[in-house]
Amino acid sequence: MTIALERPTKKTRSAQIREQLGYPIIDTDVHTQEFEPAFLDYLEQVGGSKIVDSFREHLPGAGRFRWFQQSWEERHKYRTARPPFWGRPTKDTLDLATITLPKLLHERLQEAGTDFAVLYPNLATLAPQIKNDEMRRAVCRAANLYHADIFRPYSDRITPIATIPLNTPEEGIEELEYAIKELGLKTIQIPGYVTRVIPGFEKYPEEVQREATWIDTFALDSAYDYDPFWAKCVELKVVPTTHASGMGWTSRRSISNYQYNHIGHFASAGEAFCKALFFGGVTRRFPTLKFAFLEGGSAWGASLYTDIIWHWETRNPEILQNNNPANIDREGLAELFRVYGGAEFQGRAEQFGSGLGFHGQHLSPPNPGELDEFAAAGITKAEDVRDRFLNHFYFGTESDDTRAAYAFNQKANPFGDRVKAFLGSDSGHWDVPDITAVTSNAYSFVERGIFSEEDLRYFLSIHPLELYTSLNRDFFQGTAIEKEAEEYLNRA
Template sequence: MTIALERPQQRSKSAQIREKLGYPIIDTDVHTQEFEPAVLDYLEQIGGTAIAETFKQHLPGSSRFKWYKQTWEERFAYRSNRPNWWGRPTKNTLNLATISLPKLLHERLQESGTDFAVLYPNLATLAPNISREEMRRPVCRAINTYHADIFRPYSDRLTPIAAIPMHTPEEAIEELEYAVNVLGLKAIQIPGYVRRPIPAFEKYGPEVANEVVWIDNFGLDSQYDYDPFWAKCVELKVIPTTHASSQGWTTQRSVTNAQYNHINHFAFAAEAFCKSLFFGGVTRRFPTLRFAFLEGGSAWGASLYADIIWHWETRNKQHLLTNNNPTLVDKEALAELYIRYGGELVKGRVDQIGDGLGFHSKHFAPQDPGQLDEFELAGIEKPEDVRDRFWKHFYFGTESDDTRVAHAFNRAANPFGDRVKAFLGSDAGHWDVPDITAVTANAYSMVERGIITEEDLQYFLSIHPLELYTSLNRDFFKGTAVEKAADEYLGSRE
């Protein structure tokens, strides 16, 4: 039977808007689906038959989530979070095929108004999170090789990310060097964290240790020094991006409701990673390195930017010593006030006043004066330093219909009148983008509704992604459909 697929007889609304705007549109988060039999061929060649067969049993759609294998009693007993389901747009067969066939995606990309796209294939976003090293390493290598091969003929408009595992700096560097130097990939994705067992609970056995974990975000309090990896990113001119999920964390653990678990889960994971990089001093030690957080929106980035400055203003070392130091208390005057106004409540117990207010507690007086300055690693001595360590370094992938981007572009409210660096990450290929040709039209509708300005839109669709991807690699867009625009952008900044 031959299936006739209806193709539009005229250009899409997004393509028409793109022509009207007159500048290139770069989508930083298009999701594609691998052809799994071919991936398994690559994996068998790289990892062997046993690894390929084991991985096959854990592919999406194979009920890999323990939730599906449990009874309702077991789900509640283990508080197993309900996973996402029905994640692909299936009504339009042409759109469904587009996300899995590179040639078709390349042919149709401009129908969405997009000139160039960074691709986040489904298995590539999952591979670095595999816990077993003997499975994780070959899967990442096979998936990266597969994507480099199938998208190479379409590099003028499409570039896939390389999946970089981060359980140790050594494995991250090894896979990064292979992906860039051997496979020729120029965009990467790292997990936003690694779940590590808390040592004190390992004595209770692997089942407990697997649940009682801490989140290692590679910056603050990390198990390893990841500076060699960040340095390698700078050397190889690649931008670390992350697409991390927090589903299954304490606040994303509904047994029955996947939407409860899904809402804001990307933002929660991204914020944890972002704070770790900032407070761990990564952005201070690597002033040229930028980071991008995908699919969590940008409202949380605007909030965090302002919140860090507010915390510094109220919790910096000098402010604490001047306003919160327990030695500043005039104990005689305080006792007099308690005697005058406390009545029977404090009668005979005036000597215990400090216990009630807390200034007798040891935790109010750190023995090491260095403990007072929790902004020291980040190198913050004034609010402008937060701008240098945060605003200049972090970019926030935002879907084309996410009206919360207004917070990122609210220059009247943001510190220093900044536009927080939100940029288009459409999430095309997933359930929330039923029509992949509507991406640019959705974004432009925010201008039509007065949510953002025309100027904001250009930063969102073009300037911020150009800025991000050329920050280390001026040739990132060389040989692509946006090469000329990238050269003009770089020339304007010189």
């Protein structure tokens, strides 16, 4: 019996729920896998046979997979983090084929209850992190050509991201213009950061440089001014999204346990980028530009939003004066030490400031311009934090991630707001064993009292509609949900 004959003839529970809900469901994170022989044809077209040979020899992301070539002694010696393995659900052959065959994916999408999906192909998510400049740019260009071609016939229900390298703003702008203007792609993925060698270590061997790195998040303390890139996104009416990985960062460097390294790594990378955009003032300087962070869930977004407001309320320039060392009555402090201090305190008045905030470097006040760390973000009151954060940041969340409850807990969130979580199913990876269960998983949030029906609509429909039409009102024109998108825009 063939696989096709084994397919169910009745509607899945997800499809039935979609009919019941009566509004379009948008999945913002469906993973696909490139068919490598066909992709290499595109890579050769872009970079020639030498690039193809080098690609085969040094696969993108090879640094992440060094672990597999090392002995246990080498893993201990270099503390090489255990990378992902067995990342595809293989038990269902139909699901496995679906992630690499565009026609089959298009045909089956509604089995998951999904009307429209944004695709994050596997290689495309890795390509911007390739270290070699020539290889990185060639792979990104070839990936964009390949995906634009193979998914173009199915654009009524699916759209692939364009993968944009961003080691410099110039290379990002060049690929962005090509992908949008020449290929007609309409959504992009940028890396959430690039790793750069700390300048003081550039004179050391490559093995040292590989470890002596810093994380450049493009918006705070960056090596370059990325404002021209953000301006180009606004000009081309495209929303930057990121699917950044924090595997191998700091504590996520177990040499033996992938799960230890995996838990929380997308959220960690997303948070680093999100904080940089906020504190670096990008959301102030570009008031119409929104950003989306995929696969990290939304609990971290709710936590960060609350945390920034708490830090503003306890560390704003006015409140910070409560901590000014100039406030200290040193004579009064010395008298208290004399009266209440034991023998170990006597005769040490000149050292009283050690640990109390006015010893050594603390004796000199910092530059007044350095006191207000919220200045670049343009924050003068807590409501400004709300506007700079909630109006700009969206958080992709798997359909079975109950921690989305934090994002929709309006009683707990400052100002009674929802943090903008939306469906990013991660279909195609090991954590989605049944790609047809996406909508039924999400609807279980309502059945279990985690979401209200209204929350669910924001999660599945309103937030993604809001994001993708924020710069481009015609984003869904020509798609299966064009009418519903237009109705939403008219209401909004």
